[in-house]
Amino acid sequence: MRCSACGTDNEAGRKFCAECGAPLRVTCTACGSANAPGAKFCGECGASLTAAPAPVPVPAAERRLVTVLFADLVGFTSHAEARDPEDVRELLSRYFELCRTLIDRYGGTVEKFIGDAVMAVWGAPVAMEDDIERAVRAALDLAASVDALGHELGVPDLRARAGILTGEAAVTVGAVGEGMVAGDLVNTASRIQAVAEPGGVLVGDPTKRATEAAVVYEDAGVRELKGKAEPVQLWRAVRVIGGRGGALRSTGLESPFVGRDRELRVIKELFHASSGESKAHLVSVMAVAGTGKSRLSWEFFKYIDGLAEDVRWHRGRCLPYGEGVTYWALAEMVRTRAAIAEGEDPDAQLAKLHAAVEESIADPEERRFVEPRLAHLLGLEAAAPADRENLFSAWRLFYERLADEMPTVMVFEDMEWADASLLDFIEYLVDWSKNHPLFVIVLARPDLAERRLTWGAGKRAFTSLYLEPLSIGDMDQLLAGLVPGLPDELRAAIRARAEGVPLYAVETVRMLLDRGLLVSRGSTYEPAGRIGPLEVPETLHALIAARLDGLAPDERRIVQDAAVLGNTFTLDALAKLSGLSPGDLEPALAQLVRKEVLRLQDDPLSPERGQYGFLQDLMRRVAYDMSRSTSARPAILRRPRSTRATTRWSRSWPPTTSPRATRIRRPTTRPRSAAGRPRRSSGPASGPGPWRRPWRRSAISSRRPSSSAIPSSRPGCTSRRA
Ligand SMILES: Nc1ncnc2c1ncn2[C@@H]1O[C@H](COP(=O)(O)OP(=O)(O)OP(=O)(O)O)[C@@H](O)[C@H]1O
Ligand SMILES: [Mg+2]
Secondary structure (H helix, E strand, C coil): CECCCCCCECCCCCCECCCCCCECCEECCCCCCEECCCCCECCCCCCECCCCCCCCCCCCEEEEEEEEEEEEEECHHHHHHCCCHHHHHHHHHHHHHHHHHHHHHCCCEEEEEECCEEEEEECCCCCCCCHHHHHHHHHHHHHHHHHHHHHHCCCCCCEEEEEEEEEEEEEECCCCCCCCEECHHHHHHHHHHHHCCCCCEEEEHHHHHHHCCCEEEEEEEEECCCCCCCCEEEEEEEEECCCHHHCCCCCCCCCCCCCCHHHHHHHHHHHHHHHHHCCCEEEEEECCCCCCHHHHHHHHHHHHHHCCCCCEEEEEECCCCCCCCCCHHHHHHHHHHCCCCCCCCHHHHHHHHHHHHHHHCCCHHHHHHHHHHHHHHCCCCCCCCCCHHHHHHHHHHHHHHHHHHCCEEEEEECHHHCCHHHHHHHHHHHHHCCCCCEEEEEEECCHHHHHCCCCCCCCCCEEEEECCCCCHHHHHHHHHHHCCCCCHHHHHHHHHHHCCCHHHHHHHHHHHHHCCCEEEECCEEEECCCCCCCCCCHHHHHHHHHHHHCCCHHHHHHHHHHHHHCCEECHHHHHHHHCCCHHHHHHHHHHHHHCCCEEECCCCCCCCCCCEEECCHHHHHHHHHHCCCHHHCCHHHHCCHHHCCCHHHHCCCCCCCCCCCCCCCCCCCCCECCCCCECCCCCCCCCCCCCCCCCCCCCEEECCCCCCCCCCCCCCEECCCC
16 A cells, blocks of 8 residues: 555555555544545545544533522322323423413523423523522412412312522533533522422522512521531512512502402413414403502513513503593603603603604604604694594504514503593504504593493403402401501401402501501501501592592482491482482482492392492491581481481491591592593483493403503503513
């Protein structure tokens, strides 16, 4: 064999030249065959002999700060033994799907499933801001969702528990899924999960420190963990109390959120369906004052702000009075999007609006169409064409362009004050923008239904939620969270007073604290002395008085007369007291039932069947107080006291303090129209209508199958980008 380098003949079978040491054959890196020196391609497999050999991948690990979550199902093994294998499979697959969906929504990566346990990681393969907080939010959401899943699948005691730990771990670069993260951190996180109670989320010190602005924690003690030489301090995550990084968290007394898990879950799922399918959806949340509409939207905001996905959030309130209030809520949303401050100079406002339009709309022609019409909405451009069709289409275009970039939420609050034109716009927006991820929430007291009987009727992408009063158990939970350690007797009295309306409970507690009747002792509260019969807090008195003032004069008179008769009364008794005929009274009573001031007992089994009653006793008491001036009092009340039927309850209820409110939630002024004229309270409805209070109304009715307390300081508009 001749050497190609020096020309020397070598013996057959030699690998290197005996003269110069050059290789006498080239081994193919693909198939291992020997080839003559100088050959460009392998004679055996055709692979190139000249290309540089492909580098052999060597797994590279690096140390990174990650957060590891372990979660599993509690008592699942014993449950599985007693169940049909098909049911068990269904439950497990729903649970795995839930884990994947939630971990994904919060920006984590599922590392692996081990039996019914899931391990997820934040901070690898890609680190993002707020990884740690999102891991805790995901764990809390998972625990609550497994609870709901158990109820749905007929396993009410199904619970998940989770352990979370943040720290340095060896991360395999480029790996996704199993084997991505290793080290002591992983073992410790799994040990933490093993000591969590069913439904609980435990975290270590570093996780708690990084997230305590947004999450409330309880001390879970220093615990021995299997395999750990030293005991570890653990914390129980209780609830999320703010937006990202604790943004906008309440500085005052905020009760824990209770009793509305199902409604919140429905809203979340509808939102994900809307953003996932790029479809508009309208959710209407109705309930009497103080039942928790704003609180529900605040809980939804905290959720949205904690997700990995960027979302545009807008909020606007309707005003009950004043000039130019027709589209106030919408204008408020545009103002906050453009960062326009109250009372800013009009030129500065126009400049900011211009910048916001430039940023949101790429097409110059569209910008020219939209900008003057938004200026008109803000009252900045009187000369802009004011025909409604063009205005609506320009405003719609603005929101469509925002939604094209990222899912967009619009929350309209206090819609019981909304003008018909704003209701028209919302319906128009949801109809015309149906192929854009616009998620519109309308919060209103039942008076909205009176203003627009057909609200939502016939709409495909419409869901209606009705918030019923909270149950006794929920109210107890609310009070226990608000003022821990409250004596049973006092808690029962507050609960009885509140009748399921959270605002009433919160305001009564606030009054007791303000007056020093309830004092804090460490982490619990105690009465400072004997607490007599509970008064109506001034704030509530003002709220209810405003509601009564909002009724038509004849309705108010009837309510005041009825208040004299007690909590329930018959039509005949009211007719005698008021001097009106039953025929005159009935339409007005029907209207009051529709407005959720009164209820009609229509249960065929009830001994009170056919009687009317006050929906809230507090309303009756305030109505009675308001009628105490002689002129407003029914004639019968001017008779000697002994002949009245009312002394029974008026003694047990001390007169309220002056109705001057310390914190007036609603002005007692009569509502005014956009033109500033007092708005007429609509009279009794003609026609049949659903005027009875729906005793067994289903809380949720959706026309579209689901496929998939914000105080004024709370968010107007926000949006984020990764
Ligand atoms: N589900 C709930 N759990 C705990 N607290 C609640 C709940 N719902 C409402 N609250 C509390 O009750 C108070 C009144 O609630 P909220 O302001 O949401 O009522 P609303 O229905 O919006 O009233 P309005 O009709 O006056 O706008 C707030 O302090 C709120 O935090
Ligand atoms: Mg509200």
